[in-house]
Amino acid sequence: MHDTVNLEELGIPAVFVASSEFTVAADAQSSALGADPARVFVAHPIQDRTDEEMRALADMAIEEILSCLTKP
Numbered sequence: 001m002h003d004t005v006n007l008e009e010l011g012i013p014a015v016f017v018a019s020s021e022f023t024v025a026a027d028a029q030s031s032a033l034g035a036d037p038a039r040v041f042v043a044h045p046i047q048d049r050t051d052e053e054m055r056a057l058a059d060m061a062i063e064e065i066l067s068c069l070t071k072p
Contacts, residue, residue: 001029004037015068017061019044038068 003028007014016037021044032037042057049057 001026001037002028003035004032004039005035008035011024012019013069014038015040015065017065019046021045040064 001016004014004016014037016039018039018041020041026041030039031052032053036060040061042061046054046057
């Protein structure tokens with residue numbers, strides 16, 4: 001979250017990506033930072049997924065990520 005906020009402050013489009021387990025924590029961190037960075041959540045958990053499963057998660061999220069990066 002900090003990196004996303006820092007990049008956006010530099011004018012570099014960024015998107016915070018995390019698993020759905022961290023939605024509440026991301027909201028709290030966003031409030032604490034006084035920022036509302038673009039964020040995309042994928043299915044939880046991710047740590048035990050195979051490379052193929054991770055690619056499938058990325059494939060499902062890519063359109064939303066690109067949309068966040070390219071909106072004005």
